[in-house]
Amino acid sequence: xxxxxxxxxxxxxxxxxxxxxxxxxxxxxxxxxxxxxxxxxxxxxxxxxxxxxxxxxxxxxxxxxxxxxxxxxxxxxxxxxxxxxxxxxxxxxxxxxxxxxxxxxxxxxxxxxxxxxxxxxxxxxxxxxxxxxxxxxxxxxxxxxxxxxxxxxxxxxxxxxxxxxxxxxxxxxxxxxxxxxxxxxxxxxxxxxxxxxxxxxxxxxxxxxxxxxxxxxxxxxxxxxxxxxxxxxxxxxxxxxxxxxxxxxxxxxxxxxxxxxxxxxxxxxxxxxxxxxxxxxxxxxxxxxxxxxxxxxxxxxxxxxxxxxxxxxxxxxxxxxxxxxxxxxxxxxxxxxxxxxxxxxxxxxxxx
Ligand code: PHE
Numbered sequence: 001x002x003x004x005x006x007x008x009x010x011x012x013x014x015x016x017x018x019x020x021x022x023x024x025x026x027x028x029x030x031x032x033x034x035x036x037x038x039x040x041x042x043x044x045x046x047x048x049x050x051x052x053x054x055x056x057x058x059x060x061x062x063x064x065x066x067x068x069x070x071x072x073x074x075x076x077x078x079x080x081x082x083x084x085x086x087x088x089x090x091x092x093x094x095x096x097x098x099x100x101x102x103x104x105x106x107x108x109x110x111x112x113x114x115x116x117x118x119x120x121x122x123x124x125x126x127x128x129x130x131x132x133x134x135x136x137x138x139x140x141x142x143x144x145x146x147x148x149x150x151x152x153x154x155x156x157x158x159x160x161x162x163x164x165x166x167x168x169x170x171x172x173x174x175x176x177x178x179x180x181x182x183x184x185x186x187x188x189x190x191x192x193x194x195x196x197x198x199x200x201x202x203x204x205x206x207x208x209x210x211x212x213x214x215x216x217x218x219x220x221x222x223x224x225x226x227x228x229x230x231x232x233x234x235x236x237x238x239x240x241x242x243x244x245x246x247x248x249x250x251x252x253x254x255x256x257x258x259x260x261x262x263x264x265x266x267x268x269x270x271x272x273x274x275x276x277x278x279x280x281x282x283x284x285x286x287x288x289x290x291x292x293x294x295x296x297x298x299x300x301x302x303x304x305x306x307x308x309x310x311x312x313x314x315x316x317x318x319x320x321x322x323x324x325x326x327x328x329x330x331x332x333x334x335x336x337x338x339x340x341x342x343x344x345x346x347x348x349x350x351x352x
Contacts, residue, residue, distance in 0.1 A: 001056075001060065004042060004057065004061055004064060007031075007042065007064065008064050011031055011038075011039075011064075011068055015068075015075065018075060020079075021076075021079050024075050024076065024079070028072055031068060032065065039064060039065055039068070042057075042061050043061050043062075046058050046061070106352065107352070108341075109329050109333055109335075109349075109352040110233055110326065110341055112352065113328055113329040114215055114235070114325055116260065117213075117215070117260065117325065118213065118215070120255075120256055120260060121213045121237065121256070123259075124252065124256075125211055126237065126239075127211060127212050127213075128212075128213055128214075129198070129202065129212045129213070131214050131215055131217075132198040132201055132202075132214055132216060133192070133197075134192060134216060134218075134219070135162065135190075135191060135192075136189070136190060136192035136197045137188070137189055137190075138187045138189070138190060139187040140192075140197040140198075140201050141159075141190055141193060142154060143187075143308075144199075144200035144305065144309075145196055145197075145199065145200065145276035146275040146276050146302050146304045146305055147275045153273075153275045156274075157193035157220065158193075158220050158221040158222050159190050159220075159221055160190060160191040160219050160221045160230075161188065161189075161190050162188075162189040162191070164188065191219035192218055192219065193218060193219065194218050194236075194322055195214055195216060195234040195236035196236055196322055198214040198236055198238075199236065199301070199305065199309075199320060200305065200308055200309045202238065203238075203310070204310060208240040208242075208311070208316050208318075209240065210238055210239065210240040210241070210318070211241075212237070213236065213237045213238075214235070214238075215234065215236070215325065216233065216234070217231055217233060218231070218234045219231050219232075224339060226336060226337040226339070227338055228338065229338045229339055229341070229342065231342060232324055232326045233324070233326055234322050234323065234324055235322070235323050235325055236321075236322045237252070237319075237320060237322075238318065238319075238320045239252070239318055239320070240301065240316050240318035241316065241318070242317065243317065244300070244318055245300075245317075246269070246279070249281075249298060249321065250267065250269060253267050253283055253296075253321065254266065254267045257285050257295070260328060260332070261288070261331070261332070262288045264288040265285055265286060265287060265288060266285070266286045267284065267285050267286070267295075268283070268292070269281040269282075269298070270283075270284065272297065272299075276299075276302050276304075276320070277298070277299020277300055277301060277302055277320060278299065278300060278302045278303075279300060280297070280298070280299035281299055282294060282296075282297060282298075283295050283321070287331075293331070295328075296321055296322060296323035297321065297322055298320065298321030299320065299321070300319050301317070301318035301319060306318065326338050326341060333352070
């Protein structure tokens, strides 16, 4: 009986000082362990006692056992609660904390210029039509524009031709997708060298008055340098109506450049040659700093082109021009090398 009382005292004192789950476990083993537990040893010795003592001592020992088990359980719960509190405070989310900045994408500088140009022409009453296919037929890129295959002017546009096998595949795919094959099936296929390819394409399905712009990628098979790339963006403008003159062309162009750059800029037209216009011009712009820069090709739409579009000969007049948007972007943003636009270097692109 005495040793049980002593055991209770020492056990309860130990329990009070326990601060960790691990200590609690070794306490449990020390007192209640099956093999070497101190209380277990007392219970084991019961058998050697006389009957009456065995009853009273046994009862006492069992009470102690239950008491200890309950205390251990209480402590376990307290420890578990503490552990949970710790997790909760450590992993707490402060919903008032500002979120990390997410990098946002933005438009490419050429897209900015393209949108700006579209805005300007829209404000002048032009419709912005889809840019037309980049993979184009020889017909729309050349023949329809009064440049037959034996015409020396073809040398003006160094062309990426698409091999006849791929041309056939493209033709078949278009057919399979339920689109009509190219209008002129025998036509060879190329990467369009200018957006003028949209002129006859558009006029075939529309009647004058026509006031449209169309922009998109164009390609030239050329050595690249700071001013030339094999790929660039052109914007084509086509205006067809009854009494159209060079004055309309000149006004449209100077209004465009003044809105794009500054009211101070001026333009001048120099005679030039493109088979699809007559007369044809090279257009220069005088910058606010007084420097003349060559900007684009333009002219009055050649009657042969209007005829190729199916219009009654002599009935309509028009002007057209094609302007390189890379060039404009270079001037506006002061970019020294056209190849930067497509180099994929984010250090360049992040500046816009
Ligand atoms: N398509 C010509 C070029 O890329 C430019 C142009 C367009 C000239 C329309 C006259 C009329 O060189």
